[in-house]
Amino acid sequence: MxxxxxxxxxxxxxxxxxxxxxxxxxxxxxxxxxxxxxxxxxxxxxxxxxxxxxxxxxxxxxxxxxxxxxxxxxxxxxxxxxxxxxxxxxxxxxxxxxxxxxxxxxxxxxxxxxxxxxxxxxxxxxxxxxxxxxxxxxxxxxxxxxxxxxxxxxxxxxxxxxxxxxxxxxxxxxxxxxxxxxxxxxxxxxxxxxxxxxxxxxxxxxxxxxxxxxxxxxxxxxxxxxxxxxxxxxxxxxxxxxxxxxxxxxxxxxxxxxxxxxxxxxxxxxxxxxxxxxxxxxxxxxxxxxxxxxxxxxxxxxxxxxxxxxxxxxxxxxxxxxxxxxxxxxxxxxxxxxxxxxxxxxxxxxxxxxxxxxxxxxxxxxxxxxxxxxxxxxxxxxxVRRLPLPERLRARDAPLKTAPANGPKEGHIIIVGFGPMGRHVAEAARSTGVPYMAVELNPKTVREKRTSGEPIFYGDAANEGVLAHAGIERARVVVVTIPNAATARQVTAIARKMNPECAIVTRTRYMEDSLPLYALGADDVICEEFETAAEVLARVLIKYPVQKSDIDRLVASMRTGNYEMLREASGQVPSLRDIGLHLDNAEISIVRVEKGAPIAGKTLAETDLRRRYAVTVLAIRRGAETLAGPDGGTLIEAGDLCILVEAGQKNEEVSSLFRPGPEA
Incomplete structure (x- = not known):
């Protein structure tokens, strides 16, 4: 050679x-x-x-x-x-x-x-x-x-x-x-x-x-x-x-x-x-x-x-x-x-x-x-948007002139992006009776979903007019599900400027993109890279003789360490879920009081939840009103959402108090 x-x-x-x-x-x-x-x-x-x-x-x-x-x-x-x-x-x-x-x-x-x-x-x-x-x-x-x-x-x-x-x-x-x-x-x-x-x-x-x-x-x-x-x-x-x-x-x-x-x-x-x-x-x-x-x-x-x-x-x-x-x-x-x-x-x-x-x-x-x-x-x-373009072209970035008939008026979720993640959020909201409005940039998806009755419209959420049409000023939560990091940052910043009080949950693929999103006003940033690692950890450990409670504790510790570090760097306050991660051997849950439930119509003192079941009621959500730190004289009504801290082992017994019995 x-x-x-x-x-x-x-x-x-x-x-x-x-x-x-x-x-x-x-x-x-x-x-x-x-x-x-x-x-x-x-x-x-x-x-x-x-x-x-x-x-x-x-x-x-x-x-x-x-x-x-x-x-x-x-x-x-x-x-x-x-x-x-x-x-x-x-x-x-x-x-x-x-x-x-x-x-x-x-x-x-x-x-x-x-x-x-x-x-x-x-x-x-x-x-x-x-x-x-x-x-x-x-x-x-x-x-x-x-x-x-x-x-x-x-x-x-x-x-x-x-x-x-x-x-x-x-x-x-x-x-x-x-x-x-x-x-x-x-x-x-x-x-x-x-x-x-x-x-x-x-x-x-x-x-x-x-x-x-x-x-x-x-x-x-x-x-x-x-x-x-x-x-x-x-x-x-x-x-x-x-x-x-x-x-x-x-x-x-x-x-x-x-x-x-x-x-x-x-x-x-x-x-x-x-x-x-x-x-x-x-x-x-x-x-x-x-x-x-x-x-x-x-x-x-x-x-x-x-x-x-x-x-x-x-x-x-x-x-x-x-x-x-x-x-x-x-x-x-x-x-x-x-x-x-x-x-x-x-x-x-x-x-x-x-x-x-x-x-x-x-x-x-x-x-x-x-x-x-x-x-x-x-x-x-x-x-380009600032150029004197024909109105016909400008209309493509604007929302549809009429909102869907079943679109919410206030207190709703705005879902930005109606891909697989956005659809899961919509399905969960629909099944729990939470109002929502979706914004999507794919005209084919919008056409198909509108015919099936979805409250969805076409528009670029990085445009203030589109978010205004979705009712950003009256929305309670904005969920940004789009994978484009730059656009997610734009939407987060605009949403926070237009509604300083709403909760913003943003998706990102990589940890390095999380901190800028927190800095722009996101309350929660769900990182696919990190969540995948947490799920892999849980799936690996479950193959070994490790108790599920220990696996949950390790995953929770992993989440606490990473998400808390990012929030501290961005100055964000902890969320309810994060408070739960700091309570050893305790779990935070939200339970709705169904009509005919044994607990409905009783005061907290009468239920004696804390002594009998080691359960504390942190807050009660009743319609648009939130009762924080309720005392023993607070009456529990059907339809209330109760935020509970459960430290005991009688979860099923506690849950039965919030739903009607067999004879109801």
Missing amino acids: DTAFLEQILIIFALSIGALALCYRLKIPGIVAFFLAGIIAGPYGLGFITNRADVEILAELGIIFLLFTIGMELSLKSFLEMKKGMLTGGVLQIGITIGVVAVIASALGLAAPEAIFFGMLLAHTSTTVMLTVFQHRGEVDTPPVRLALGISVLQDLSTVPMILLVPMLGGMGSAGVVPSLINFALGLVLLGVVTASALWVVPRLLYRVASLRSRELFMITVIALCLGTAWLTSRAGLSLALGAFLAGLIISESEYSNAALSTVIPFRDVFTSFFFVSMGMLLNTGFFAAHALVIVAIILGVIVLKAIIGAVAVLPAGVSLRTAVLTGLAIGQIGEFAFILSRSGIEYGLLGPDLEQIFLAVSVGTMTVAPFVIGSAPGVTAA
């Missing part, structure tokens, strides 16, 4: 480790780290690698495996599930971007084919970068992010027809257009072959291989299908990347696609890193230094242009201004598939040396600042 080649591989890995660690600390996407490693190691950096051809071979394999996995992750069913917003928004975004960029590029002196091709490059967004940013923010499951990711996936898929169109663009105005048309037709024929293979040939082949139960045989077969299809398309005059994508599509419809995907992913991750390193090696640092101001201006221009186009493209789907702005900012960077497409453009003379350098620098720049651009969404949304 050539030791020089091995030395180059080691240099790339060593530089990548350092660059990845740096980017992780700066919260910059990992793809940028590979670009940085390539810039440092390449001929325009420190010159550690002089023979770029060896790296190019590994980079080519990276492209093949990347497109192969994309093809396997896609199926016709999942494509159709992208629905109106993603399909319409994605098609409009791609078409408008290509058209606008082509016009601007033509005005700057590029020929029509080159201008169109540059528009095709800028139409792409990095799905990997977007996923990394939103996973770190804990927002992948939110409707705006799902919309942005769906558009990004559609952009990735558009690379395939674009690769087929590149030879036609390269042959425009010359005799080469006829061969290009032939290649395009050949590509369509290959798609037909792929369909036939996916339906009849490959599933049978993989079944035969899988039945032998050899992991090595299955892995080699999958890789052979990938490389073999790529080789065939290359021999037919089409690109290797197209063949790899088609091979992935062939396997995607078989029942073995998941096993095949898990087999290939390690190869994809390793070889794809070489692809981005090789692209970094192409970046001429001297050219960048000489044109730094121009490149920075183009980076800003591309982000702004793509953000505006992305926001406009999704408006026909009826989304809110906030969703449109976030979608536009999320797709503001240039994606990895643009680099794959650029290789074809270089091959057919559509991307000259200077234009290639600008493209590389701008792409890396947009990826680097992507987390900060996405993080600016709340501020940008607020600025």
